[in-house]
Amino acid sequence: MDPALPIKLDYTLRDLYSDNNEDDLNTVLIYYPLQFGYNHERSSTKFAYGYTLQDGDEKAASSIKMAANMVPQRYAFSAGQMPLVILDCDSTNNHKEANHKTGQIVDKLPAHHVDIHRTFAQLMPDQRPNLTFVTSPESISLDAGAQIAVLLPTDCLSHLPHLVHPETHYEILSKRGLAMSGLPTPPSQVIDTCLIDSGDPILLKQEVARIVNSIGQQQLPFMIKLPQSISGMGTFAIITKAERDRVKNILTAQLGAMLQQLNRSNHHLYPCSLVLQDFITGPVVALSFFVTKKGLPRFIACCEQIFDKQGHWIGGSISYRQQTGLCESFAAIMEKVAAFLHSKGYHGPAGVDIVTDERSGEQLIIDLNVRVTGTFHLGPLMGHFTQRGLFEAAMTMGDSFYSRDEFEKKFADEIRNGSLIVSGWVHGESRHPSHAAITIGARDSHALGEFLERIRAVGLHT
Numbered sequence: 001m002d003p004a005l006p007i008k009l010d011y012t013l014r015d016l017y018s019d020n021n022e023d024d025l026n027t028v029l030i031y032y033p034l035q036f037g038y039n040h041e042r043s044s045t046k047f048a049y050g051y052t053l054q055d056g057d058e059k060a061a062s063s064i065k066m067a068a069n070m071v072p073q074r075y076a077f078s079a080g081q082m083p084l085v086i087l088d089c090d091s092t093n094n095h096k097e098a099n100h101k102t103g104q105i106v107d108k109l110p111a112h113h114v115d116i117h118r119t120f121a122q123l124m125p126d127q128r129p130n131l132t133f134v135t136s137p138e139s140i141s142l143d144a145g146a147q148i149a150v151l152l153p154t155d156c157l158s159h160l161p162h163l164v165h166p167e168t169h170y171e172i173l174s175k176r177g178l179a180m181s182g183l184p185t186p187p188s189q190v191i192d193t194c195l196i197d198s199g200d201p202i203l204l205k206q207e208v209a210r211i212v213n214s215i216g217q218q219q220l221p222f223m224i225k226l227p228q229s230i231s232g233m234g235t236f237a238i239i240t241k242a243e244r245d246r247v248k249n250i251l252t253a254q255l256g257a258m259l260q261q262l263n264r265s266n267h268h269l270y271p272c273s274l275v276l277q278d279f280i281t282g283p284v285v286a287l288s289f290f291v292t293k294k295g296l297p298r299f300i301a302c303c304e305q306i307f308d309k310q311g312h313w314i315g316g317s318i319s320y321r322q323q324t325g326l327c328e329s330f331a332a333i334m335e336k337v338a339a340f341l342h343s344k345g346y347h348g349p350a351g352v353d354i355v356t357d358e359r360s361g362e363q364l365i366i367d368l369n370v371r372v373t374g375t376f377h378l379g380p381l382m383g384h385f386t387q388r389g390l391f392e393a394a395m396t397m398g399d400s401f402y403s404r405d406e407f408e409k410k411f412a413d414e415i416r417n418g419s420l421i422v423s424g425w426v427h428g429e430s431r432h433p434s435h436a437a438i439t440i441g442a443r444d445s446h447a448l449g450e451f452l453e454r455i456r457a458v459g460l461h462t
Contacts, residue, residue: 004122004415004416004417004418005418006122006123006124006125007122007123007124007127007381007384007418007421008123008124008127008383008384009078009080009123009124009127009377009380009381009383009384010379010380010381010382010383010384011080011380012078012079012080012081012082012127012380013029013078013079013080013082013349013372014079014080014081014082015080016290016292016298016349017082017348019292019298025082026143026145026146026147027082027083027146027147027148027149027163028082028083028084028085028142028146028147028148028149029076029079029082029083029084029085029129029148029149029150030084030085030086030087030140030148030149030150030157030160031071031072031075031076031084031085031086031087031150031151032071032072032086032087032088032154033068033069033070033071033072033087034068034071034151034152034230044263044265045155045261045263045265045266046155046158046265046266046269047152047153047154047155047166047170047266047269047271048228048258048261048262048266048271048272049152049228050226050227050228050234050257050258050261050271050272066399066426066433066434066435067397067435069112069426069435070397070424070425070426070435070436070437071151072084072086072116073115073116073119073120073423073424073425073426073437074374074377074397074423074424074437075151075371075372075374075376076120076129076372077119077120077123077377077423077424078372078376078377078379078380078381079129080127080129081126081127081128081129081130082129082130083129083130083132083146084129084130084131084132085132085133085134085140085148086116086131086132086133086134087134087137087156088112088113088133088134088135111427112426112427113133115404115425115426115427116131117131118404118422118425119422119423119424119425122421122422137156137157137159137160140157140160142160142161146161147161147162147163148160148161148162148163149162149163149164149348150162150169150371151371151372152169152170152173152228152230152371153166153167153169153170153173154166163347163348164345164346164347164348165345167269168344168345168346169346169370170228170269171269171344172341172344172346172368172370173228173368173369173370173371174227174228174269174270174273175225175226175227175228175229175273175275175367176190176192176227176270176273176275177368178275178365178367178368179275179277181340181368182340183336183337183340183365183368184333184336184362184363184364184365185277185364185365185366186223186277186278186279186280186355186364186366187277187278188275188276188277188278189218189275189276189277190273190274190275191211191214191273191274191275191276192270192273193207193211193259193262193272193273194207194210195207195259195262195272196262196264196267197262197263197264197267198259198260198261198262198263204256204259204260205256207259208251208252208255208256208259209252211251211255211274212248212251212252212255214276215238215244215247215248215251215274215276216244216248218238218244218276220238220239220240220241220244221237221238221239221279222238222276222277222278222279223235223236223237223238223275223276223277223278223279223366224236224238224247224251224274224275224276225274225275225276225277226258226274227270227271227272227273227274227275228271230369233312235311236311237279237311238279239279258272259272277366280355280357280364280366281357281358281359282355282356282357282358282359283355283356283358284304284305284353284354284355284356284366285302285303285304285326285330285353285354286302286303286304286305286316286351286352286353286373286375287299287301287302287303287326287330287334287351287352287353287354288300288301288302288303288349288350288351288373288375288376288379289334289337289338289349289350289351289352290348290349290350291338291341291342291346291347291348291349291350292347293347294342295338295339295341295342295343295347296338297334297335297337297338299323299327299331299334300349300376300379300380301318301323301375301376301378301379301382302318302322302323302326302327302330303316303317303318303375303378304316304317304318305353305375306394306396313374314396314397314398315374315375315394315395315396315397315437316374316375316378316394316395317392317393317394317448318375318378318379318392318393318394319391319392319445320382320385320386320391320392320393321391323382330354330363332363333352333354333363333365334352337350337352337365337368338350341370346370348370348371349371349372349373349376350368350369350370350371350373351367351368351369351371351372351373351375351376352365352367352368352369353365353366353367353368353369354366374395375395377395377423377439378393378394378395378439381393381421381439381441384418384441385418385419385441388417388418388419388441389443390418390419390441390442390443391443391444392441392442392443392444392445392447392448393439393440393441393442393448394439394440394448394452395423395437395438395439395440396437396438396452396455396456396460397424397435397436397437397438398435398436398456398460398461399433399434399435399436399460399461400433400434400435400436400459400460400461401433401434401459401461402434402459403434404422404425404427404434404436406459407422407436407459408422410458410459411455411458414440418441419440419441419442419451420438420439420440420441420455421438421439421440422436422437422438422439423437423438423439424436424437425437433461436460438455438460440452440455
C-alpha cells in the first residue's frame with residue numbers, strides 16, 4: 001500500500017510571527033507538559049496555578065494528567081520550522097540531553113520522545129519544528145537576540161528573555177484580568193482575597209469560609225471561575241442548588257491549597273481571586289486569531305467546542321464553508337480583543353470564547369486564552385481537508401487501550417487518504433491506557449458525526 005502523503009499546512013506559527021516582522025524569526029517556543037510541578041516547587045512561587053481542583057475522580061484525574069503530558073505535541077503541531085524546546089523533566093527517563101531531527105527516530109529514545117517525533121514526522125519536512133528536549137530550564141541555550149514564547153508563564157523560565165513580559169502574560173491569561181479588562185463580558189463579580197500571604201492557618205480557614213459564603217449568596221444560574229484555568233478545568237457551571245452545594249463542598253475542602261500559593265511575591269498578580277459570572281444562554285464559538293506586532297488580528301478559525309460529561313474540554317469542530325461568514329460576524333469583537341492585547345504589549349496567537357446572548361443578540365466574551373488554542377491547527381489544515389472534498393473537521397481527545405500502531409492499523413485507509421491525522425499521542429504507563437488527540441475531516445456534518453462515533457467505538461474513549 002502507498003504511504004500517506006506528508007501533511008501540508010496552509011501556514012504555520014512561524015509564518016505568522018515572521019509576517020512583515022523579521023525580528024520574530026528569533027522567537028523560540030518553549031512548551032512543557034502541564035501539571036508537572038514547575039510552578040509548585042517553592043513557597044515563594046510567583047506564577048501560581050490553581051485550576052486542578054477536582055471532585056476526587058481518580059480515573060478522570062489520570063486522564064487529565066495524560067492530556068496534560070500531550071500538550072507540547074498538540075499545541076506545536078502547526079508551529080512550523082521554528083525552534084521548539086520541550087521541557088522534559090521526567091525523572092524516570094535518564095537519557096542524555098540532545099537535539100533530535102524530527103523523523104530520524106533512534107532506537108534508544110524514550111517512548112514519549114518517539115511519540116512526539118512520530119507526530120511531527122507526518123508534516124512536510126519544511127513545516128516541522130526544530131525540536132530540542134532539555135532536562136532542566138537552566139540548560140536552555142538561546143541564540144543572541146532570541147526571545148521565548150510560552151503557553152503559560154512559569155517561574156523556572158523567568159531568567160530567559162520573553163517576547164511578552166511574564167507578569168503581563170499572567171494577567172491577561174487570568175479570569176480576573178478578563179473581568180477587569182473593559183471588554184464586553186457577562187456581568188461579573190470579582191472576589192479578591194483579603195490575605196497578603198497564607199502563613200496564618202486561622203486566617204486561612206476564615207478566608208476560605210468567607211469566599212465560599214459569597215458563592216452561597218449568588219443568584220442562580222452563574223459560573224464560578226478560578227483565576228487561571230485551562231481546558232475547562234477550574235470553571236464550574238452552577239445551574240441548580242445541588243450543583244452549588246457540591247461545588248461549595250469542593251472549594252471548602254480544596255480552596256485552602258490554592259490560597260497557600262499566595263505570597264508577597266505574587267500578591268499583586270491576584271493569583272487567588274475568584275470570578276462569579278452571570279450564566280448567559282446562547283450559542284458559543286471558539287475563535288482563534290493571531291495578533292500581529294502592529295496590533296492587527298489575523299483570523300485563524302472559528303470552531304464549536306466539544307466537552308465530555310464532566311465538562312472538560314476534549315476538542316472542537318469546524319465548518320470550513322462557514323469560515324468567511326463567521327469571520328465577518330465576529331470581526332468587530334476580534335478587533336476589540338486584539339487592540340486590548342496590543343495595548344498590553346502582546347502579540348502572538350490567542351483564542352476567545354464568545355457567547356451570543358439569545359435574548360439580546362449581544363456578543364459577549366466568556367473566556368480569553370492568550371496562547372495557541374487547542375483548535376488552532378484546524379485553521380492551517382483547511383487546504384489539506386478541502387482539497388480532498390472534506391468541508392467539516394474536528395479534533396477530539398480521549399483514552400485508548402490500543403497502542404498507536406494498532407490504532408493506526410485500524411484506520412490505515414483514512415490516514416492514507418488524509419481524512420484522519422494523529423495530532424498527539426502519549427503512551428500510558430504499565431496497564432494504563434494511552435491518550436490520543438485525533439483530527440478528522442468529512443464531507444459534511446452528518447458524516448463527521450458518524451466518523452467521530454466510529455473512532456470512539458473502535459478505540460478512543462472520552
